[in-house]
Amino acid sequence: MTDDLREQVHAAARRARVAADELVLATRERKDAALHEMAAALRARAHEVLEANAKDIEAGRAAGLAENLLDRLALTQGRVEGVAAGLEVVAGLPDPIGEVLRGSILPNGLELRQVRVPMGVVGMVYEARPNVTVDAAGLALKSGNAALLRGSSTAEHSNTALVAILRDALEAAGLPADAVQLLPCHDRASVTHLITARGLVDLVIPRGGAGLINAVVQQATVPTIETGVGNCHVYVDATADLDMAERIVLNSKTRRSSVCNAAESLLVHADIADEFVPRVTAALQKAEVTVHGDDRFARAEGVVAATDDDWDTEYLSLDIAARVVGSLDEAIAHIAAHGSGHTEAIVTNDVRAARRFTTRVDAAAVVVNASTAFTDGGEFGMGAEIGISTQKLHARGPMGLSELTSSKWVVWGEGHVRPSS
Amino acid sequence: MTDDLREQVHAAARRARVAADELVLATRERKDAALHEMAAALRARAHEVLEANAKDIEAGRAAGLAENLLDRLALTQGRVEGVAAGLEVVAGLPDPIGEVLRGSILPNGLELRQVRVPMGVVGMVYEARPNVTVDAAGLALKSGNAALLRGSSTAEHSNTALVAILRDALEAAGLPADAVQLLPCHDRASVTHLITARGLVDLVIPRGGAGLINAVVQQATVPTIETGVGNCHVYVDATADLDMAERIVLNSKTRRSSVCNAAESLLVHADIADEFVPRVTAALQKAEVTVHGDDRFARAEGVVAATDDDWDTEYLSLDIAARVVGSLDEAIAHIAAHGSGHTEAIVTNDVRAARRFTTRVDAAAVVVNASTAFTDGGEFGMGAEIGISTQKLHARGPMGLSELTSSKWVVWGEGHVRPSS
Numbered sequence: 001m002t003d004d005l006r007e008q009v010h011a012a013a014r015r016a017r018v019a020a021d022e023l024v025l026a027t028r029e030r031k032d033a034a035l036h037e038m039a040a041a042l043r044a045r046a047h048e049v050l051e052a053n054a055k056d057i058e059a060g061r062a063a064g065l066a067e068n069l070l071d072r073l074a075l076t077q078g079r080v081e082g083v084a085a086g087l088e089v090v091a092g093l094p095d096p097i098g099e100v101l102r103g104s105i106l107p108n109g110l111e112l113r114q115v116r117v118p119m120g121v122v123g124m125v126y127e128a129r130p131n132v133t134v135d136a137a138g139l140a141l142k143s144g145n146a147a148l149l150r151g152s153s154t155a156e157h158s159n160t161a162l163v164a165i166l167r168d169a170l171e172a173a174g175l176p177a178d179a180v181q182l183l184p185c186h187d188r189a190s191v192t193h194l195i196t197a198r199g200l201v202d203l204v205i206p207r208g209g210a211g212l213i214n215a216v217v218q219q220a221t222v223p224t225i226e227t228g229v230g231n232c233h234v235y236v237d238a239t240a241d242l243d244m245a246e247r248i249v250l251n252s253k254t255r256r257s258s259v260c261n262a263a264e265s266l267l268v269h270a271d272i273a274d275e276f277v278p279r280v281t282a283a284l285q286k287a288e289v290t291v292h293g294d295d296r297f298a299r300a301e302g303v304v305a306a307t308d309d310d311w312d313t314e315y316l317s318l319d320i321a322a323r324v325v326g327s328l329d330e331a332i333a334h335i336a337a338h339g340s341g342h343t344e345a346i347v348t349n350d351v352r353a354a355r356r357f358t359t360r361v362d363a364a365a366v367v368v369n370a371s372t373a374f375t376d377g378g379e380f381g382m383g384a385e386i387g388i389s390t391q392k393l394h395a396r397g398p399m400g401l402s403e404l405t406s407s408k409w410v411v412w413g414e415g416h417v418r419p420s421s
Numbered sequence: 422m423t424d425d426l427r428e429q430v431h432a433a434a435r436r437a438r439v440a441a442d443e444l445v446l447a448t449r450e451r452k453d454a455a456l457h458e459m460a461a462a463l464r465a466r467a468h469e470v471l472e473a474n475a476k477d478i479e480a481g482r483a484a485g486l487a488e489n490l491l492d493r494l495a496l497t498q499g500r501v502e503g504v505a506a507g508l509e510v511v512a513g514l515p516d517p518i519g520e521v522l523r524g525s526i527l528p529n530g531l532e533l534r535q536v537r538v539p540m541g542v543v544g545m546v547y548e549a550r551p552n553v554t555v556d557a558a559g560l561a562l563k564s565g566n567a568a569l570l571r572g573s574s575t576a577e578h579s580n581t582a583l584v585a586i587l588r589d590a591l592e593a594a595g596l597p598a599d600a601v602q603l604l605p606c607h608d609r610a611s612v613t614h615l616i617t618a619r620g621l622v623d624l625v626i627p628r629g630g631a632g633l634i635n636a637v638v639q640q641a642t643v644p645t646i647e648t649g650v651g652n653c654h655v656y657v658d659a660t661a662d663l664d665m666a667e668r669i670v671l672n673s674k675t676r677r678s679s680v681c682n683a684a685e686s687l688l689v690h691a692d693i694a695d696e697f698v699p700r701v702t703a704a705l706q707k708a709e710v711t712v713h714g715d716d717r718f719a720r721a722e723g724v725v726a727a728t729d730d731d732w733d734t735e736y737l738s739l740d741i742a743a744r745v746v747g748s749l750d751e752a753i754a755h756i757a758a759h760g761s762g763h764t765e766a767i768v769t770n771d772v773r774a775a776r777r778f779t780t781r782v783d784a785a786a787v788v789v790n791a792s793t794a795f796t797d798g799g800e801f802g803m804g805a806e807i808g809i810s811t812q813k814l815h816a817r818g819p820m821g822l823s824e825l826t827s828s829k830w831v832v833w834g835e836g837h838v839r840p841s842s
Contacts, residue, residue: 379527
């Protein structure tokens, strides 16, 4: 059985390679036409998607899926329209492929260019939300990659319907249907086969909780990009404007507490603790946030005493860990020990503190006097996002189209040979 | 014992992190001064290096090391001068750190910049040549990284002497000695501990044969970059200038047959086989190259009949596999099946063929009418090279200073919070 599954995944990867070899020749015009075709097909066949989604919802409810997971799983006419419109946005973005990154004529006359090329075959492993299926397929196509999609079994009917529509649209647009394929989703082993298909798959991007991402990183022999684990901090420095600090803390924590750029920890400089701790605690509690505080914070009513685990917890809920630190460097050290390298913010009016924080804190995004919630491909002007990388290799922070590409050196000569040295 | 070794490697990585945290604050001036200090110290203490090297050579000879390996291991006054001069070249290169890769003011007024930052702690695993110890230390330092060097046990005395001198020079220049550390080299397990020190080490670059690189890739949980396996092809198209083709084939094969950018296979279009096959075979044989040929090539005297394995072999010697192909696309398919993604060359006078080859062949470098031997950091104008990446993630082709860096988004606001959507 497992060997069959392995062969199924590998066969899909081989078909994807054939498709990728065609995509490398596809012009932007053809790719954009296919994206518009996909959007139109999703709109025209929305009823198929909604019927399939209803089956997933029913099965999820029967299996006792939590209400917030059911909500993430649910599609509506409006959400289908949203993903279709998303494909049209991607069609409007510049094509990353062919961009010349560096180029020169060498002293010996060789013409040298480094150009962006597709990665090739890209795997995505993700959880509940079926809209990721369409987003990932669209971004992969625009960047010239064939996509192997391994979604959640809870979204199986929805994903199957969506991928069937996308594949029909690709064929109608004259591109290979195998540029988008759905992998079997019932057995965890299909993930293992995907991330060990070295040579067949060029990149795997896991999107999901820390458990999924760690499992992928431990087992993978295919290159992977870690995404989306965010233990983000807001540090309020001694010279902070306290009105500004309160706004930023609240926005960072409560704008959407379930996403990776939400703040999970608050650090406050001791010099302003007497004034700011009671004030921010009251404001957070008013916004229904549970504060897990150190001794200083725990003096206030309703504050839960923080345990060591709290500093490392990505709550993804209306909870925040909070402590007082003696100095900027203590805040930086706390972040180095507990942060996940996603987004770290300082609120300060001291230029030297801001510069030290942005230089020393090692994270995908470091923010001065603004909310952590801005770390997002859309906000950063990328037009679309396939995830937020928290690793340092290849891509760091929001990943748009260009982060799905590799590069190639193209060298033109006139019979040049290299002298012995 | 193994647990001790693990702790030894981890402790070195933790010291490297402390050093890396200091390097992130070091200006270009300070780093360049340290590089000059290192060069001067190597010159002043060359006798220590040569004495240590003599012990390695003696031990190598006693252990029956092959003459070419002894040659790679051997240091002379001239070679020590060479690595010292190399450090001064690196000092003269622009600092990659702080380079602004992208930047803009967002519609809401947020000031956004993506800047180059050091990777952090970088591990190198490499074989015999002790000059790599100095090259790697210099490139890591200039790019703001702390280096963990795991060299070969055959070079232990030489590496120990070199690293002691480099560390003294770092301290004399006011930078942390732990920015350069040598790891234990007697037990293969020290490699395993290095490549699984996730969170402690940011990147490991293996430099060596296919065996080492595969072992690293299979076991690593730390991000790695594959380097240097080159099964490079020269394809001679139907319209090639045959004089040019002969020059390019000979240079690609014989300039230095032991390096990764040397050609290992020759593909010849059927239309010119009658004229070119005898001619290139004779020229190769005159240059003492053994031709492992298909049926067409094997008609000539002295040609060894190629086996299936020959197409996948990186000889690194005066051997070449050779076959006739029916078309450009057959050549492209052969390269896709057997190439290692390093450097692939076409000799042609047909623009359409050249464009199809450069677009469809998936390799770090694709070359039109020039030798494969040009794929080299020095030739590409990078000033220095830490290896040639044959993977698609992060860096592809010759890796210079900027390939040893990551990036970070720096965001400045004035109390910006993100509206709910």
